[in-house]
Amino acid sequence: MTTVTRPTRFDLLTLWDRLKSNYLLQKIAQAIFVVWFVTSVTFFVVRAMPGNAVDILIQDLTLAGVSPEDARNQASLLIGLDVDKPLPEQYGTYLLNTLRGDLGQSYKSSGLKVSELIVQVLPWTLFSVGLSLMITFTLGIALGAIMAYNRDTWIDHLLSNLAATLDAVSPILIGLLAILLIGVTWKMIPISDMRGAMSPGMKPEFSWDFIADIFMHVRVLLLVYVLSTIGSWMLQMKSSTIATLGEDYVTVARARGLTDARILTAYVGRNATLPLFTRLAISIGFAVGGSVLLETLFTYRGVGFLLAKAILERDYPVMQGVFLITTTAVVFANLLVDFVYGWLDPRIRIAGGEQ
Amino acid sequence: MQPTLTVRNLTIEYATRRGKVQAIRNVSFDVKRGEALALIGESGSGKTTLGLGIVQLLPVMARITSGDILYRRQDKTGAPPLEIAALTLKGNSLRQFRWRECAMVFQGALNAFNPVLKIADHFRDTAKAHGALNGKSLEERGKHLLNLVRLDAERVWKSYPHELSGGMRQRVLIALALLLDPQLIILDEPTTALDILTQRNIMDVLQELRSKLDFSLIFISHDLSLAAELADRVATVYAGKIVELSDVQTIFKAPTHPYTIGLINAVPTLSGHKDDLTSIPGSPPDLVEMPSGCKFHPRCPLADEQCKTREPESEFAAADHQVTCWQWQKARGVLKSYA
Numbered sequence: 001m002t003t004v005t006r007p008t009r010f011d012l013l014t015l016w017d018r019l020k021s022n023y024l025l026q027k028i029a030q031a032i033f034v035v036w037f038v039t040s041v042t043f044f045v046v047r048a049m050p051g052n053a054v055d056i057l058i059q060d061l062t063l064a065g066v067s068p069e070d071a072r073n074q075a076s077l078l079i080g081l082d083v084d085k086p087l088p089e090q091y092g093t094y095l096l097n098t099l100r101g102d103l104g105q106s107y108k109s110s111g112l113k114v115s116e117l118i119v120q121v122l123p124w125t126l127f128s129v130g131l132s133l134m135i136t137f138t139l140g141i142a143l144g145a146i147m148a149y150n151r152d153t154w155i156d157h158l159l160s161n162l163a164a165t166l167d168a169v170s171p172i173l174i175g176l177l178a179i180l181l182i183g184v185t186w187k188m189i190p191i192s193d194m195r196g197a198m199s200p201g202m203k204p205e206f207s208w209d210f211i212a213d214i215f216m217h218v219r220v221l222l223l224v225y226v227l228s229t230i231g232s233w234m235l236q237m238k239s240s241t242i243a244t245l246g247e248d249y250v251t252v253a254r255a256r257g258l259t260d261a262r263i264l265t266a267y268v269g270r271n272a273t274l275p276l277f278t279r280l281a282i283s284i285g286f287a288v289g290g291s292v293l294l295e296t297l298f299t300y301r302g303v304g305f306l307l308a309k310a311i312l313e314r315d316y317p318v319m320q321g322v323f324l325i326t327t328t329a330v331v332f333a334n335l336l337v338d339f340v341y342g343w344l345d346p347r348i349r350i351a352g353g354e355q
Numbered sequence: 356m357q358p359t360l361t362v363r364n365l366t367i368e369y370a371t372r373r374g375k376v377q378a379i380r381n382v383s384f385d386v387k388r389g390e391a392l393a394l395i396g397e398s399g400s401g402k403t404t405l406g407l408g409i410v411q412l413l414p415v416m417a418r419i420t421s422g423d424i425l426y427r428r429q430d431k432t433g434a435p436p437l438e439i440a441a442l443t444l445k446g447n448s449l450r451q452f453r454w455r456e457c458a459m460v461f462q463g464a465l466n467a468f469n470p471v472l473k474i475a476d477h478f479r480d481t482a483k484a485h486g487a488l489n490g491k492s493l494e495e496r497g498k499h500l501l502n503l504v505r506l507d508a509e510r511v512w513k514s515y516p517h518e519l520s521g522g523m524r525q526r527v528l529i530a531l532a533l534l535l536d537p538q539l540i541i542l543d544e545p546t547t548a549l550d551i552l553t554q555r556n557i558m559d560v561l562q563e564l565r566s567k568l569d570f571s572l573i574f575i576s577h578d579l580s581l582a583a584e585l586a587d588r589v590a591t592v593y594a595g596k597i598v599e600l601s602d603v604q605t606i607f608k609a610p611t612h613p614y615t616i617g618l619i620n621a622v623p624t625l626s627g628h629k630d631d632l633t634s635i636p637g638s639p640p641d642l643v644e645m646p647s648g649c650k651f652h653p654r655c656p657l658a659d660e661q662c663k664t665r666e667p668e669s670e671f672a673a674a675d676h677q678v679t680c681w682q683w684q685k686a687r688g689v690l691k692s693y694a
Contacts, residue, residue: 248466257453346515
């Protein structure tokens with residue numbers, strides 16, 4: 001007996017040691033821990049809020065004429081939890097359900113699953129925020145580098161002031177101004193085109209009409225997203241490029257007679273953008289959440305819009321669901337950047353990777 | 356043989372907030388074929404500016420206001436040399452001149468390499484920019500040079516800069532400087548910030564390269580012992596001017612400029628008593644408000660009225676010994692030198 005169990009224990013131990021020394025697994029474990037932690041905090045905070053969510057629902061149902069007994073049953077059915085059960089047990093059920101991908105049901109749109117609601121709105125947010133992020137990142141880097149290369153000329157002064165102004169003005173103000181100027185004062189784009197993600201009656205399909213329609217609806221929102229975020233990207237790229245231009249290896253590259261194009265791309269550009277990638281990853285994570293204010297302003301049915309509605313209606317399962325996917329996205333985007341960064345910057349390449 | 360480099364009446368100005376500053380004032384000198392010229396002097400004397408001026412890599416606020424720099428590439432056959440007036444070069448021809456004809460190895464090679472590129476890529480980039488070797492022949496030449504500077508070529512070739520120590524990086528940079536076979540190499544404080552053993556190692560490498568390969572050298576240093584070891588001729592730089600220039604024996608055994616004598620007396624020797632060690636009083640002059648007359652007179656023990664009012668011209672103390680001082684004939688006798 002002992003001769004059989006000993007090797008097994010030994011194997012398990014080495015396996016554990018190997019897991020501990022594996023950077024990838026460590027990082028994933030950390031990420032999962034963070035997601036679990038935030039999910040749990042959200043669960044308890046929602047239940048610790050004054051006017052317990054379930055009580056409010058029961059109250060609402062009672063007010064609507066349902067008997068207290070039935071209201072209680074309906075409520076627990078809707079929320080998918082037995083409200084009479086002690087909190088730890090509810091928490092256990094919630095965690096199990098979440099693990100299975102079941103985020104519960106919406107209080108208000110009865111019968112609709114939270115996961116379905118999110119799947120409905122998520123593509124629109126990913127499309128609008130993702131596209132704007134790509135534009136902002138590319139344009140911000142290009143303009144920031146131009147500013148740094150033309151430091152203290154009129155181009156730099158013009159762009160720096162513009163960037164600082166855009167960065168300082170609140171996105172919602174830029175949104176309102178865009179609607180006012182483009183839609184009302186100049187009448188460049190009909191206001192109805194700015195509202196919603198697509199025209200009523202349009203079927204999501206892979207056709208020119210559909211693509212043209214969604215771009216028509218997203219263009220002003222896209223412009224507002226780009227304008228409200230590009231300033232800080234430009235300024236960050238500018239300072240990063242100026243710092244890189246002062247590095248010895250750039251002077252040495254010039255002394256080595258390298259072409260300006262090669263110095264700009266491989267020596268200045270590549271090093272100056274390194275610090276911006278961390279920010280890009282975090283932005284990609286937050287892209288999943290969308291913007292509560294702007295999506296509401298443009299009635300663009302994305303994740304932010306859904307969240308705003310859920311908060312107004314005290315639809316706690318939906319709120320929990322949105323928070324869960326946003327957290328997960330941010331955490332895993334950060335995880336991704338850890339690995340991409342190692343690939344971009346050999347100095348922090350992980351031990352055990354390429355030798 | 357004509358000199359590899361001829362510098363005549365070179366003046367370099369910096370535009371600062373407090374006004375224009377002459378960092379190099381009317382400097383002339385030659386670097387002969389295959390010789391090593393050391394430029395010595397305190398920090399801020401203009402040594403590095405002189406080096407940067409030759410490859411035209413001065414900071415934006417600096418400007419070369421006058422002078423000529425003539426570079427000659429010549430081979431042993433005695434064919435007429437290829438002459439390049441360095442200061443007239445612009446754009447692509449300037450780019451080609453750098454490193455192919457005149458390579459400058461910078462102070463503090465710690466950051467001389469792009470951190471995201473391997474050493475091999477640095478060699479490849481340099482060769483490509485000059486339309487030189489590629490592929491297998493580049494790799495062979497690169498590894499040969501790395502071996503010459505006593506590095507493990509196979510390992511270093513595939514390394515990233517951060518995987519090498521400071522001394523290794525400095526040697527890689529020297530190997531890289533040799534890649535295009537330039538006839539002039541400027542070494543700006545190549546051993547600063549390195550420990551004494553690494554410094555020794557690099558000096559040995561440089562000695563060996565000088566004996567094996569054919570190139571001229573400008574060696575910029577504040578370390579007199581290193582200059583004495585490596586150089587054939589030595590120029591003392593003070594306040595943007597060469598104040599004394601001669602062969603290494605004369606400079607260290609029979610210096611005539613009070614500043615050179617002062618520098619030599621400030622170097623501790625193994626046999627000398629510590630009481631014999633003297634520093635030069637005061638500090639290098641403020642270039643914006645330069646003293647009148649000889650720029651060294653406020654710190655000079657021999658200064659008289661003439662020194663305070665008139666700046667001396669360069670004179671020949673011997674056939675190959677220039678000195679810029681009113682008192683040079685007295686200096687040797689009055690000031691003790693322990694060198």
